[in-house]
Amino acid sequence: MKNSNGYAESFARLIKCPTVTESGHEYFDAFHKVLDEEFPLVKDNCERIELGRDVLLYKWSGKHSDRPIVLMAHQDVVPAVGGDWHFPPFGAEIKDGKMYGRGTMDCKNTLFCTMQAVEELIESGFTPEQDVYLSFSDCEETSGPGAEMARDWFKTHGITPDVVVDEGGAIITPIFAKMKKDAAMVGILEKGYADVKFIAKGKGGHSSQPPKNTPVARLGALVNYCEKHDVFKAKTSPASKAMIKGLGDALTPGLRTLARMFGGSALLAKLLPKIAPALGGAMFKTTMVFTMCEGAAAPNIIPQEAWVNLNLRFSPNDSPEKCFKKLEKIAKKFDCEMKVEKCRAASPMVNVDGNGYATFVSALKKTYPDVAVVPYIVFGGTDCRIMQEISTSAIRCTPFRMSMKQLGTMHASDENIDIENIEPCVNFFKNFIESYK
Template sequence: MIPFAVFAVLMLILLARTGAHAKSAPQEEADLAELPPVEKAADHLRCAVGFQTVVHDEMTDWEPFRELAAWLEQTYPLLHKEAFCTLLEGYTRVYCWKGTDSSLEPVLCTAHQDVVPQGDEQPWTHPPFSGIIDQGYLWGRGSLDMKAQMTALLESVEHLMQRGYRPRRDTYIVLGHDEETGGSGAQSAAEYFRKKGIRFFLLIDEGGCVSEGMMPGIDTPLAAIGIAEKGYADIELECTASGGHSSMPPGRTSLGILSQTLYDIERHRFPCRFPLVTRQFLSALRPHTSFPLRLALSNLWLFKPLVMQVLSKYPAGNAMLRTTTAVTMASGSDAPNVLPVTSTGTVNFRLLPGYSIVDIESFVQRQIKDRQITYRPLRCDLPSQVTSIDSDAYKLIEKTVSQVFPDAVTAPYLMTGGTDAKKYDDLCSGICRFSPYRLSRQDIDSMHAANERISLDNIETAMRFYLQLFANLDQQATDSQS
């Protein structure tokens, strides 16, 4: 039994720590220049969606990319006159918009032109590449991921150029051409900058957004800014055994033996960790949570095991706490009555910061009990660097997000999916991943699925974000020099 005095002191500590994390007032919205007209921006996005820039691992049709390139040059004439454009691998576009002060570190804004295939056309309300505007939304593959962000950026730059504006910092724009297949466009752009010795103060790419109801216990809209990305690894396992007719089978087939190992890999999960980025995410949410949750989050020294246990019950929470394992593919023989000689299975891992392929391989080795099974890594991308929330770059993005979404609580977070941003890891310590939209669950679920769409409000908001970002970048450059 805890003596009453100790209990009372403990309660006082808990309450004091909980109270210390009360809500702070949101940032005031700065005065903004006039926005580009949303009707025109929506019409441009409609055209951009119309180019079927679908990438495949093999056999991509590059003709729509050539058409998109010609359209970009026609639609954004000042950009193509004032910002020098370099083509890499034929389709990745690197623009350099010279700033007024070359002594300052430049900024990089990235987007990708490519989209995933439409999938089955039947569930689409409107044809997948129509860009039709209906019910306040623009519908089509790539509208959300991420042609709206690409065109909002270009509209904003063209608009600022029309007004004779030049940023303080050199501003680079990279429009990649194969992000969805994890291709080499962004890699080539990074190599291009590396050769020129260019490093960036800030890199902004697609990422988190503003959403509601995504985290249990939080009613306030949440603006999640990606400061890191998990790593990615595919491991293929193979089992070989004797084949033959299935009418006289041995005790176990190669597929049966392999399945046991795949099951063990799934069952023996990686241990839960509490990485810094997840602690920072929860810390940012803390003042906006209900009292019991705030009590627990304010006193992780006591409640950490409980918080981890609760979070790990949800797939999204679990992904923030551990290197995840997903058995995704398997194959045996070609016919139901033929014993498989060779069976294969693939496991996909998403690595927390701090993990490497060595950790994945030793985990897989521990689960392999049968000598007939071999494995080989197919692909491995390490987790990204983690951007410091104390960096000027993060603070600038956080401020911009707070100004454009004054009702939202901003929080740094660990992205479980991949972006092109990771390719620039060694060129910038201020990488932030944010898509300046307010999205519902339904909107988010439309990404890479049928009925992908973006609201007209979001098209306008995205332009407001970029204009505010340019204004804040200039202000920050001035402040840093004074």
């Protein structure tokens, strides 16, 4: 059995496998071989459910099967081309206590800590109260089918996981002066997503004899209108209230009292987006931003058709249908057509009164007594939203300590973690599995 020094060595072997999404099968086969070698007890004691290439699914049988746990992560990583890496991206080099490499934080750390926790528990002779499944897709970064295959297997077998844990939040060091504690950011719901195209049409023609009100001019006016007007209002939701309350525990006493007093208030929902527009808006509102546009094929043509793409992130308060109705009115106002290209509503909120969430939080407090637990709204997307279709508690958090600087290296150059933070995260997963009743 490896000791905590051995963790870094073992973890490095995972990082050295360049499992870039959609790279050849041989890279993933080599990765599976490393997993078998590093976690022999998982290999011998857990059933590997064969679902094809895109997902590794293990079942560790517990005393009961009616309320199983699913622990998720992904095997694949984003490419490490370009940027200015100071270390070889698949070298797992260590400098000043940090290991550098693609996947160190997104999210082979999750995969490693989960596997290592199960390995150690098996070695100690422990049998979990409920079945534990480990589900690792190999195509998360490209929204591939791995997680869906696992979800479908659970559905076909009539298995309803009581709690699902996936990547998402981490334990972050204080981000402003009045924050006195590290905070474990526990993702309890995911915002919705849509792409909407606005299309303006006209007669077109040669640019030397321009008419007024061309497609590009109308789209320009529409974009301007959307930027200037508060199309979607800020509102509190149960999730944003839980977040403010949790954040309160990480603050200095004065601010903590303020957070408790105003945490659930509509006033805060109105004020915060004004004080900190990007973060406050993302927390309390359906946000939207124009991301793509296209006009004529040449500089001297007035286009017959031009379009802009609007990217939306729905708050849990707003249904996509309601938002689209508002946008349709705006489209009409500027004589444009509107087409929804892609859409999913915000996910349901984790059942924070349920056993799964309570066990997760108590394992967090046991492992990291000095850390504030802050539930939060996940703005981006993970595979977890696929599994949440079959579970009421899909928690998005790997309790791994990271600085904001380290978080900034995700999908960027010099991705790294502190190797001393591996051990507590392994302990967290052990605590979670052991205390889950």
